[in-house]
Structures are given as C-alpha cells and as structure tokens.
Amino acid sequence: xxxxxxxxxxxxxxxxxxxxxxxxxxxxxxxxxxxxxxxxxxxxxxxxxxxxxxxxxxxxxxxxxxxxxxxxxxxxxxxxxxxxxxxxxxxxxxxxxxxxxxxxxxxxxxxxxxxxxxxxxxxxxxxxxxxxxxxxxxxxxxxxxxxxxxxxxxxxxxxxxxxxxxxxxxxxxxxxxxxxxxxxxxxxxxxxxxxxxxxxxxxxxxxxxxxxxxxxxxxxxxxxxxxxxxxxxxxxxxxxxxxxxxxxxxxxxxxxxxxxxxxxxxxxxxxxxxxxxxxxxxxxxxxxxxxxxxxxxxxxxxxxxxxxxxxxxxxxxxx
Amino acid sequence: xxxxxxxxxxxxxxxxxxxxxxxxxxxxxxxxxxxxxxxxxxxxxxxxxxxxxxxxxxxxxxxxxxxxxxxxxxxxxxxxxxxxxxxxxxxxxxxxxxxxxxxxxxxxxxxxxxxxxxxxxxxxxxxxxxxxxxxxxxxxxxxxxxxxxxxxxxxxxxxxxxxxxxxxxxxxxxxxxxxxxxxxxxxxxxxxxxxxxxxxxxxxxxxxxxxxxxxxxxxxxxxxxxxxxxxxxxxxxxxxxxxxxxxxxxxxxxxxxxxxxxxxxxxxxxxxxxxxxxxxxxxxxxxxxxxxxxxxxxxxxxxxxxxxxxxxxxxxxxxxxxxxxxxxxxxxxxxxxxxxxxxxxxxxxxxxxxxxxxxxxxxxxxxxxxxxxxxxxxxxxxxxxxxxxxxxxxxxxxxxxxxxxxxxxxxxxxxxxxxxxxxxxxxxxxxxxxxxxxxxxxxxxxxxxxxxxxxxxxxxxxxxxxxxxxxxxxxxxxxxxxxxxxxxxxxxxxxxxxxxxxxxxxxxxxxxxxxxxxxxxxxxxxxxxxxxxxxx
Numbered sequence: 001x002x003x004x005x006x007x008x009x010x011x012x013x014x015x016x017x018x019x020x021x022x023x024x025x026x027x028x029x030x031x032x033x034x035x036x037x038x039x040x041x042x043x044x045x046x047x048x049x050x051x052x053x054x055x056x057x058x059x060x061x062x063x064x065x066x067x068x069x070x071x072x073x074x075x076x077x078x079x080x081x082x083x084x085x086x087x088x089x090x091x092x093x094x095x096x097x098x099x100x101x102x103x104x105x106x107x108x109x110x111x112x113x114x115x116x117x118x119x120x121x122x123x124x125x126x127x128x129x130x131x132x133x134x135x136x137x138x139x140x141x142x143x144x145x146x147x148x149x150x151x152x153x154x155x156x157x158x159x160x161x162x163x164x165x166x167x168x169x170x171x172x173x174x175x176x177x178x179x180x181x182x183x184x185x186x187x188x189x190x191x192x193x194x195x196x197x198x199x200x201x202x203x204x205x206x207x208x209x210x211x212x213x214x215x216x217x218x219x220x221x222x223x224x225x226x227x228x229x230x231x232x233x234x235x236x237x238x239x240x241x242x243x244x245x246x247x248x249x250x251x252x253x254x255x256x257x258x259x260x261x262x263x264x265x266x267x268x269x270x271x272x273x274x275x276x277x278x279x280x281x282x283x284x285x286x287x288x289x290x291x292x293x294x295x296x297x298x299x300x301x302x303x304x305x306x307x308x309x310x311x312x313x314x315x316x317x318x319x
Numbered sequence: 320x321x322x323x324x325x326x327x328x329x330x331x332x333x334x335x336x337x338x339x340x341x342x343x344x345x346x347x348x349x350x351x352x353x354x355x356x357x358x359x360x361x362x363x364x365x366x367x368x369x370x371x372x373x374x375x376x377x378x379x380x381x382x383x384x385x386x387x388x389x390x391x392x393x394x395x396x397x398x399x400x401x402x403x404x405x406x407x408x409x410x411x412x413x414x415x416x417x418x419x420x421x422x423x424x425x426x427x428x429x430x431x432x433x434x435x436x437x438x439x440x441x442x443x444x445x446x447x448x449x450x451x452x453x454x455x456x457x458x459x460x461x462x463x464x465x466x467x468x469x470x471x472x473x474x475x476x477x478x479x480x481x482x483x484x485x486x487x488x489x490x491x492x493x494x495x496x497x498x499x500x501x502x503x504x505x506x507x508x509x510x511x512x513x514x515x516x517x518x519x520x521x522x523x524x525x526x527x528x529x530x531x532x533x534x535x536x537x538x539x540x541x542x543x544x545x546x547x548x549x550x551x552x553x554x555x556x557x558x559x560x561x562x563x564x565x566x567x568x569x570x571x572x573x574x575x576x577x578x579x580x581x582x583x584x585x586x587x588x589x590x591x592x593x594x595x596x597x598x599x600x601x602x603x604x605x606x607x608x609x610x611x612x613x614x615x616x617x618x619x620x621x622x623x624x625x626x627x628x629x630x631x632x633x634x635x636x637x638x639x640x641x642x643x644x645x646x647x648x649x650x651x652x653x654x655x656x657x658x659x660x661x662x663x664x665x666x667x668x669x670x671x672x673x674x675x676x677x678x679x680x681x682x683x684x685x686x687x688x689x690x691x692x693x694x695x696x697x698x699x700x701x702x703x704x705x706x707x708x709x710x711x712x713x714x715x716x717x718x719x720x721x722x723x724x725x726x727x728x729x730x731x732x733x734x735x736x737x738x739x740x741x742x743x744x745x746x747x748x749x750x751x752x753x754x755x756x757x758x759x760x761x762x763x764x765x766x767x768x769x770x771x772x773x774x775x776x777x778x779x780x781x782x783x784x785x786x787x788x789x790x791x792x793x794x795x796x797x798x799x800x801x802x803x804x805x806x807x808x809x810x811x812x813x814x815x816x817x818x819x820x821x822x823x824x825x826x827x828x829x830x831x832x833x834x835x836x837x838x839x840x841x842x843x844x845x846x847x848x849x850x851x852x853x854x855x
Contacts, residue, residue: 219412223426223488224399237416312416313468
C-alpha cells in the first residue's frame with residue numbers, strides 16, 4: 001500500500017465499485033423477476049378482466065423477453081433513467097429525489113452531532129480512565145446501546161410528544177421540507193443518535209486508552225511536548241482511525257433511510273418510499289432504490305477507507 | 320575535566336523484595352561515554368529509565384540522581400528534553416500515524432531558545448533546528464525523508480529519527496539502550512561513529528549494552544552489573560582486558576570470536592559426499608517481495624546443498640535475503656521458481672500444500688522467541704502440540720515426549736509448566752528449539768536465534784546447538800550476521816548480498832581469506848569498504 005497514492009487507490013476502488021453496483025443491479029433485476037405473482041394481475045384491481053390485464057402487460061412491456069427488458073433497464077441506469085412507477089407513472093428518479101431530501105437532512109444532522117459528541121465522550125472517558133465519569137459514560141453507553149430504535153422511538157413519542165406535549169410526536173402535515181418546522185426533527189435525531197453515539201464513543205475510548213499507554217505517547221512527553229498536545233496530536237489520530245469503519249457503517253445505515261424511525265415519525269424519506277413501493281408491488285421503484293443504496297454503500301466505504309488511510313497510513317486497505 | 324552531568328548515588332530499585340538494582344553509583348561527565356554492561360535482566364534498562372525520572376510499573380526506586388544540576392526522581396523528571404533516550408526498539412516510540420518531519424518540527428517549536436514574534440522567523444528557526452538535528456543524527460535533510468511515516472523507514476533510519484528527535488530538544492545526556500542489538504557489523508560501525516560524534520559535541524552518553532565490541536569502541540568508563548549489583552568499575556581498557564572480577568572475566572570470555580581453525584574434524588569426510596547426496600537441496604531459487612509494480616526480486620537463482628549432519632551458515636547484511644531464503648525453505652514465503660527438496664523429495668513451495676511429513680521435516684526457530692509463543696498457554700502445552708499435530712501422537716504421549724526433549728535442552732518440569740512470560744529470553748529460546756526438535760526435523764532453520772541475547776546466554780545456546788549437532792544427524796541452516804557464531808558452529812558458509820550468493824565455501828577458508836568485499840565488511844575487516852557498499 002505504501003507505494004500507492006490515495007488518488008490512484010480511489011480510482012481503482014471506484015472501478016471496482018462500478019462492477020459491484022452492476023452485480024447488485026443484475027441480482028436485483030433477476031430476483032424481482034423471480035418473485036411469485038404477476039405485477040399486471042396485481043395492478044389490474046380486484047375484479048380483473050383479462051383484456052385489462054393484457055393491456056397493462058403491454059404498457060409495462062411484460063410481454064417482451066427478459067433479456068431485452070434487462071438491457072433497456074441497464075441502459076436507462078447509465079442515463080439516470082430508472083423507468084417509471086407502475087402505480088403512478090411518475091419517474092422513479094422523482095421518488096428518489098423526494099425521499100432523499102428528508103433522509104439526507106436527517107443523516108447530515110445526525111452525523112454533525114454524532115462525530116464531535118462521540119469523539120469528545122470517548123476522549124474524556126479515556127483520559128480519566130476508571131474515574132466516576134468514565135464509569136458513567138461506559139455504563140450508560142452499554143445500556144443505551146441495548147435499546148432498539150423502535151422501542152426508544154415509541155417511548156420518546158409517548159413521553160415528550162403525548163404526555164408532556166413538548167415536541168410534535170410525528171412529522172405528519174409538515175410536508176417535504178422538514179426544516180420549516182425544526183421541532184419535528186428533535187425526536188428522530190435523538191433516536192438516530194442514541195446507538196451510534198454509544199458504539200463510536202466506546203471505540204474512540206478504547207483506541208484512546210490504547211494510544212495513551214503506547215510507548216510513543218510516553219516518549220512524546222519525554223521530549224517536552226505538553227500533555228494536551230500529546231493527547232490531541234499524537235494519541236487522538238490513532239484513536240479516531242479505529243472508529244472510522246464503524247462511522248462508515250453508521251453513515252450507510254442513515255443514508256438507507258432508517259425504516260423504523262421514518263415509520264414511527266412519519267417522515268417521507270427513502271425508508272418510507274421503499275416500504276410503500278414494496279407494499280404496492282411497484283417493482284421499478286424497488287429496483288431503483290436498491291441500486292441507489294448499492295451506490296451509496298460503495299461510495300461511503302470508499303471514502304471511509306481513504307480517510308482511514310490518511311489517518312493511519314499503516315493500515316492495509318483491501319484493494 | 321568537564322562538568323559532571325549525571326551523578327547517581329546508591330541507586331536501589333526493588334520489585335517487592337527483589338532488588339533489580341542494588342547500590343549503583345556512577346558519575347558521567349559531558350562529552351564522555353560510560354557503559355553499563357551486564358547480561359539481560361541485570362538492571363541496565365531500569366537504571367537508564369531512573370535517569371529519565373521514570374520507573375517501570377511496580378518498581379520502587381531510592382537513591383540520589385542528579386542530571387545537569389537538578390535532582391531527579393519519580394515525581395521530579397529532568398528538564399524536558401535534557402535526557403535523550405534511544406530505546407532498544409526505536410519503532411515503538413515512533414507514532415505510526417505521524418510523519419517524521421511533522422513531529423520533528425513540533426518538538427523544535429517547543430524548544431526554541433528564544434521564540435521570535437514573527438511567524439516567518441519562527442518557522443525559519445524551527446527548520447534550522449530540525450536540519451541541524453538531522454545532520455547530527457547523520458540523516459539526509461531532504462523533504463522526502465521528512466514526509467515519510469515511520470513504517471516507511473528502515474530499522475537504522477528509525478533509530479536515527481529517534482535520535483534526531485532527541486537532539487532537537489538539545490539534550491545534555493543521551494541514554495542509549497542496546498543501540499546495536501540485532502544489527503550487522505557494518506550498521507554497528509555506523510552507530511558507533513554516530514555516538515562518537517555526539518560525544519565529541521559535548522553530550523554525555525550512558526551506553527547500556529551487552530555488546531562488548533561496541534563498549535570497547537566507544538566507552539571511556541565501564542560499570543559491570545551482575546543482577547543489579549555493580550561488581551566492577553573502571554576505565555574500559557583496563558576492565559575489558561584485565562578484568563579483576565570473575566563475572567567480568569566470564570562475560571569477556573563468553574564473547575564469540577572469529578576463530579580461523581576448522582571447528583569440526585568431520586569436515587573433510589563430508590566434503591566429497593555433500594555434492595550429490597544432499598539432505599537439503601535448494602536449486603535455482605528465485606523469490607520476490609511485493610506485487611504489481613512494487614514487486615522486487617529478493618533472491619536471484621540461489622543454489623544450496625547441505626549434507627545430513629552438516630551445518631551451513633547463511634550470512635549477509637540485513638536485507639540481503641537470508642531470512643527470505645530460510646522462509647522459502649520452510650514454505651512461509653512462496654518462491655517464484657526453483658526447487659526445495661529434502662532427502663530428494665521436492666517440497667511444495669507453499670506451507671499450505673505440504674504434507675505433515677514434509678512439515679515435520681523442516682523446522683524453523685525464530686529470532687524472537689517470545690513472539691513465537693502464545694502468552695496464555697503453558698510452554699509444555701505448546702511444545703507437545705507439535706507431536707500431536709505432526710506425528711498424530713496422543714496428548715499424554717506427546718507431553719511425555721515434549722518433556723524428554725525439554726530436558727535435553729536443559730529445561731526442567733518447573734519451567735515447562737510455566738507460561739512463556741515467566742521464562743527468560745534464553746530459556747524461551749531453548750524451549751523454541753525443543754519445540755522444533757520434537758518434530759524430528761531433517762532440516763533445522765535457526766534464524767538469528769542468539770542475537771538479542773547477552774553473551775553468556777548466547778554461549779549457552781550455542782553450546783546446546785553444538786551438542787545437538789554432535790548427537791543427532793540433523794542438518795542445520797544457521798542464519799546469522801555474527802561471524803563469531805558462524806565460526807563456532809558452521810561447516811560451510813554462504814554469503815548473500817542483495818539476493819545473490821557472492822561467496823561460499825568451507826568456514827575456515829572463507830573466514831581466513833574472504834574474497835568478496837561484503838564478506839570482509841561482515842568480518843569487520845577493512846575500514847573503507849562499507850562506504851563502497853552503501854554507495855551501491
């Protein structure tokens with residue numbers, strides 16, 4: 001790895017990523033084809049008359065060979081044309097952009113709070129290893145990490161939304177632009193933050209403790225560097241590097257639209273879009289979403305690997 | 320006489336009831352070199368750390384230490400940077416995620432004599448300080464070096480970078496802990512030159528070493544420690560040539576010397592036969608490191624034939640390919656082409672495709688005995704596993720066989736039941752040998768197994784190897800850069816340089832009349848050759 005510059009490495013990974021996305025796209029297309037049931041029959045309504053089914057089939061080109069439809073669909077992917085919804089005839093890309101806005105907003109806000117808070121908690125706990133503060137942080141984070149999102153979300157809604165009435169319990173009626181009424185974002189943010197803060201602060205704490213006990217930290221102090229500087233410039237990069245893969249995992253999870261959280265708080269994000277599309281057997285939308293999720297996963301992991309490499313150049317990254 | 324920089328009076332370091340250092344006093348003046356000599360575990364490092372105002376966990380230190388006029392103790396460290404410390408393993412004190420230049424500048428920033436206001440003047444001063452330290456540590460002051468990370472440096476460069484960091488802080492004393500351990504003769508000579516130049520600059524040097532050659536070359540004064548007790552002290556010339564103390568005499572006598580007479584009378588008998596009926600045959604072995612564009616060749620068509628019962632030494636500078644050769648024979652490194660065969664049976668290039676018999680036939684003993692044992696299981700357990708895995712013995716039989724081998728290498732039941740952390744380096748190396756011998760190998764590969772051990776322990780291991788050779792018809796491949804060890808044990812020598820065999824022949828011949836410059840340099844012979852080697 002030592003001889004490979006980050007730029008070349010990124011390019012190489014990007015090419016591999018394109019192949020991965022292609023593989024996912026193929027798998028998704030074939031799997032949705034293999035699903036039992038007939039989309040045309042489902043769409044035709046309760047009392048389908050055969051002529052109507054036949055008409056739908058023609059409109060959806062279900063009568064054409066699989067290979068031809070696949071080729072068309074793949075060609076569309078390269079033009080960012082994911083086809084149209086079977087249900088509403090809207091372009092799939094419109095569904096994506098609609099759902100993406102709330103999901104991105106939530107993910108960005110979560111990360112913005114998550115990274116500084118988790119790193120700070122981890123560092124503070126590590127620096128005072130064994131102190132009451134450290135024990136409190138560790139105990140609370142283990143406990144909190146054990147609570148699943150749906151449970152926490154429902155409890156928070158019940159307490160703050162219904163009982164105390166401090167915050168709106170859901171985002172119903174706010175519309176697409178959640179920022180018009182920021183109060184609706186508070187509870188979802190808390191739920192989204194709870195577990196990642198615990199896992200990442202614990203990783204930072206463990207990495208920081210290891211680094212603080214390392215010979216190179218002791219040696220930096222011998223050379224007259226101030227304790228604060230040694231912590232910040234010598235120990236912290238080692239500690240944060242350990243948490244980067246987990247952070248990437250969290251980002252990926254957030255960009256996938258956390259279905260449970262979106263469902264509880266009625267946020268029209270990607271998760272909700274996916275659930276609705278599956279329920280309506282709207283295959284082009286499902287396919288489009290899965291391909292989109294594959295792209296974000298590949299990109300997030302690529303960025304994470306480059307960040308890890310910058311932070312800890314010894315790391316052998318998977319080529 | 321120059322001023323006294325370090326004064327230690329009645330230093331006592333204890334763990335529980337056991338004394339690591341017992342009543343050591345010494346005085347070190349600016350520009351002088353004082354060597355603390357003794358076997359491993361004699362309290363050298365504890366003393367060195369005490370001068371830094373540090374104590375290992377669980378150790379209590381009493382006594383009086385003054386560094387540059389300031390009293391030093393566990394709660395009163397010396398002025399930051401006043402005591403430079405170069406530990407035995409420099410890599411451990413280099414932060415893996417920081418570039419060389421960044422850290423040097425950071426330290427320099429902290430130690431500017433009188434920091435100017437303007438940012439530019441400040442930066443210029445920092446750069447000048449760093450450049451000066453690099454020069455004194457004999458490192459090139461180029462941008463390329465400053466942009467590197469520690470893992471991109473060689474072992475020697477890492478040591479010099481640690482030294483340069485210390486020099487930026489303008490130290491009065493340098494504590495150098497085993498600065499030459501595990502290095503070949505040429506590098507050793509370079510380290511000696513570096514340290515000598517620093518002493519000439521007025522830095523007082525406390526040298527902790529078991530390498531008597533280096534002590535002889537550098538130190539003005541020697542203090543000999545035996546289990547923490549100073550047994551002899553005096554000018555180097557006197558102490559190392561006419562030691563008063565019995566222990567010092569033993570230390571000096573145990574030092575392996577390059578002997579020119581043949582070590583084994585059976586030499587002649589085997590000379591004629593070794594060519595055709597070799598137990599171990601390596602034919603035209605080619606090996607590479609890395610892959611893709613970073614692939615570089617490590618061995619160029621190396622041939623080697625060793626008869627049963629013969630010992631061949633593979634010598635060369637670090638990076639010459641000796642360990643790669645051993646690893647290819649053992650299957651730990653997959654050779655690109657060429658054949659390795661034992662008793663005329665060709666072995667698969669990769670360990671994974673070798674049968675149990677083939678695995679048993681080649682055994683490897685590593686330099687780092689501690690690293691080659693699992694720290695959480697008893698030594699006996701780990702050794703008997705060899706017999707279980709390779710010969711399919713029942714666990715009870717395997718344990719019995721293991722015990723028998725352990726006794727042969729001089730370890731008793733009480734050692735065997737312990738965990739590896741409770742054995743000394745020498746004892747562990749014996750255990751590692753026992754583990755290899757239990758496999759009943761046709762070929763035993765010993766990779767620098769005595770470097771890192773003090774002379775007395777080293778002698779014990781070499782005696783054991785000599786005895787094993789005499790009693791078993793095992794074939795020994797000895798990887799070493801220590802010509803003293805080679806002279807003691809080997810029948811044949813193969814000299815490797817940059818992956819090529821540059822010289823080979825019977826030990827007596829090669830050591831007496833080395834023809835290749837590398838061989839001469841390894842023997843420490845002419846002074847001008849090393850530069851030539853480095854230039855290549």
